[in-house]
Amino acid sequence: MLFKIPAAFIAGLKVENVTSEVASVSVKRKWINQNPFRSIYFAVLSMAAEMSTGILCMGALYKRKPSVSMLIIKIEGTFFKKAINKVVFSCNDGNIANQAVERAIATGEATTVVCTSKGVNEQGEIIAAFFPHGALKQKPAINFIMQISFHGAARTVTGSKHLLTLNNGKKILLDCGMFQGMGAQTDELNRHFGFYPQEVDYLILSHAHIDHSGLIPLLVKQGFKGKIFCTPATKDLSEILLEDSAVIQRDDTKYSNKKRSKKGLPLLEPMYDLEDAAAAIKLFTEIDYNNRFTIEDGIDVLFTDAGHIIGSAAVSLRIKEQGKITHITFSGDVGRYRDVILKSPENFPQADYILLESTYGNSLHQDIYETKEGLLNWITKTCLQKKGKLIIPAFSVGRTQELLYALNQLENEGRLPHLTYFVDSPLSREATDVVKSHPENFNHEVQQVLLHDKDPFDFKGLKYITTSDESKQINFYNQPCVIISASGMADAGRVKHHIKNNILSNDNTILMVGYCEPASLGARLMRGQKEVRIFGEEYEVVAEVGSIKSMSAHGDYEDLIQFISNQDKVMVKKIFLVHGEYGVQSDFAKRLEGLGYTVEIPGMHSAEMLG
Ligand SMILES: [Zn+2]
Numbered sequence: 001m002l003f004k005i006p007a008a009f010i011a012g013l014k015v016e017n018v019t020s021e022v023a024s025v026s027v028k029r030k031w032i033n034q035n036p037f038r039s040i041y042f043a044v045l046s047m048a049a050e051m052s053t054g055i056l057c058m059g060a061l062y063k064r065k066p067s068v069s070m071l072i073i074k075i076e077g078t079f080f081k082k083a084i085n086k087v088v089f090s091c092n093d094g095n096i097a098n099q100a101v102e103r104a105i106a107t108g109e110a111t112t113v114v115c116t117s118k119g120v121n122e123q124g125e126i127i128a129a130f131f132p133h134g135a136l137k138q139k140p141a142i143n144f145i146m147q148i149s150f151h152g153a154a155r156t157v158t159g160s161k162h163l164l165t166l167n168n169g170k171k172i173l174l175d176c177g178m179f180q181g182m183g184a185q186t187d188e189l190n191r192h193f194g195f196y197p198q199e200v201d202y203l204i205l206s207h208a209h210i211d212h213s214g215l216i217p218l219l220v221k222q223g224f225k226g227k228i229f230c231t232p233a234t235k236d237l238s239e240i241l242l243e244d245s246a247v248i249q250r251d252d253t254k255y256s257n258k259k260r261s262k263k264g265l266p267l268l269e270p271m272y273d274l275e276d277a278a279a280a281i282k283l284f285t286e287i288d289y290n291n292r293f294t295i296e297d298g299i300d301v302l303f304t305d306a307g308h309i310i311g312s313a314a315v316s317l318r319i320k321e322q323g324k325i326t327h328i329t330f331s332g333d334v335g336r337y338r339d340v341i342l343k344s345p346e347n348f349p350q351a352d353y354i355l356l357e358s359t360y361g362n363s364l365h366q367d368i369y370e371t372k373e374g375l376l377n378w379i380t381k382t383c384l385q386k387k388g389k390l391i392i393p394a395f396s397v398g399r400t401q402e403l404l405y406a407l408n409q410l411e412n413e414g415r416l417p418h419l420t421y422f423v424d425s426p427l428s429r430e431a432t433d434v435v436k437s438h439p440e441n442f443n444h445e446v447q448q449v450l451l452h453d454k455d456p457f458d459f460k461g462l463k464y465i466t467t468s469d470e471s472k473q474i475n476f477y478n479q480p481c482v483i484i485s486a487s488g489m490a491d492a493g494r495v496k497h498h499i500k501n502n503i504l505s506n507d508n509t510i511l512m513v514g515y516c517e518p519a520s521l522g523a524r525l526m527r528g529q530k531e532v533r534i535f536g537e538e539y540e541v542v543a544e545v546g547s548i549k550s551m552s553a554h555g556d557y558e559d560l561i562q563f564i565s566n567q568d569k570v571m572v573k574k575i576f577l578v579h580g581e582y583g584v585q586s587d588f589a590k591r592l593e594g595l596g597y598t599v600e601i602p603g604m605h606s607a608e609m610l611g
Pocket residue numbers: 207209212308333
């Protein structure tokens with residue numbers, strides 16, 4: 001292969017740059033928007049719009065879509081005219097696109113190849129790599145510019161994926177998370193990365209949460225073969241989380257397909273299966289906190305404790321290229337200072353660029369110690385007074401252990417009501433075991449509790465549910481009880497069934513204890529919707545809906561500002577805000593700018609030059 005099409009860059013092109021001469025494109029944009037490789041197509045337009053000279057040999061051919069092929073030809077005739085000798089069509093697959101370009105070069109159809117992003121930088125200087133025909137018989141020296149592109153958790157909170165491309169063309173992916181709770185578009189977003197997995201050289205994983213790790217098996221299935229670096233606890237957690245994700249997909253697909261087949265709709269396929277998850281885990285390589293590790297010559301990584309969940313890390317990269325060192329830190333998710341179980345986030349080395357999460361960039365949490373009391377109040381009201389069931393959607397990792405720890409504390413204080421406390425999630429049990437196996441990550445207070453209570457996550461009345469038959473039996477359990485079940489946004493997993501089965505009684509309470517994507521079932525309940533759709537059917541919300549906001553595993557804006565407070569502001573060239581809703585990010589950006597930082601809120605699939 002002569003070169004790779006830098007898809008990440010292409011995906012970030014600004015389509016607004018296209019001039020009115022190609023206005024006809026907008027007519028077809030609706031169709032193009034449905035096409036996963038629309039970005040290549042946009043690239044043709046955008047590059048041509050920005051460059052006054054040069055010849056482009058990259059395009060998009062949709063053989064079976066004559067209207068679009070014709071459209072490109074039309075553009076060639078009217079807009080490209082003198083600028084382009086030949087437009088080489090490639091088809092809707094990255095590899096075939098590359099082959100088409102190679103072929104075009106070999107046959108002389110293309111006289112110049114452009115293989116970088118916009119073709120020009122912000123100053124209008126040409127930065128594209130141009131290769132006159134003939135010169136390509138030698139290996140081309142491709143001139144990439146170090147850049148980062150954002151393919152998830154960009155103006156939204158899930159799907160964390162940030163791709164760093166070095167000057168030498170090496171690609172390092174930071175996290176490979178799944179989009180969650182984004183309504184009808186969730187599946188579509190998850191199935192199209194916006195870059196080519198086979199082009200990624202390394203993956204660095206900040207922590208095991210599925211919105212940061214959940215698409216790793218799909219990445220591997222689609223051709224990624226590099227190493228995956230993370231902390232030991234993150235590896236342990238990822239192993240069970242990715243397996244679980246494969247099982248959820250299998251079960252959800254089966255459930256949906258039953259309904260779809262009745263309606264005569266086409267059946268769905270899961271994104272990956274258990275074998276894909278197992279293949280992905282084989283690529284994991286553990287690195288301890290505070291152990292600077294050389295990935296390859298010129299690329300070092302350092303993990304520091306981010307205090308968010310067991311094993312969570314801020315990722316600090318030191319890249320040395322052509323004698324210049326660039327420091328880039330990706331915060332991952334940042335926990336809270338004075339977390340109930342975990343240590344506080346650690347300082348990280350001085351950075352030139354920081355990718356900072358911003359989930360709670362415009363709010364302050366309640367006092368963290370109110371969690372235990374809030375929980376006791378809801379148990380008392382629902383289970384003791386109304387004799388109902390308290391359903392708590394909770395992420396298996398982090399949130400469930402916090403709940404168990406709070407309930408255990410209540411028992412230690414002799415205040416825990418005698419009830420059955422179901423934890424209905426095999427994953428939650430496994431995750432709790434992983435957490436217990438990494439006591440080195442606990443804070444001082446938990447270390448003290450361990451001196452007299454050897455299992456601070458276990459108490460009388462706790463019952464783990466493993467099989468789905470046992471889970472269904474809970475429906476017939478007619479005593480007041482507490483049901484802790486995943487997922488935390490109530491968008492997937494067994495908790496959806498528990499909500500469906502208990503939503504029609506005023507005796508019951510659905511207690512939300514963490515962040516919910518606006519389109520998720522959890523958020524719809526928290527907004528006070530009178531009716532909600534669950535598994536395709538409308539349900540009236542009769543049960544009470546409560547929330548304990550203090551249960552967040554994410555820092556608020558004071559925590560986030562404290563997290564970066566060890567940095568010399570003058571040396572930080574830019575902070576990219578990721579992992580937040582746009583409105584929240586805008587507020588946080590103003591706050592950070594007020595402190596003297598330069599801040600950018602990158603959009604989905606956008607790319608930014610570094611250095
Ligand atoms: Zn997280």
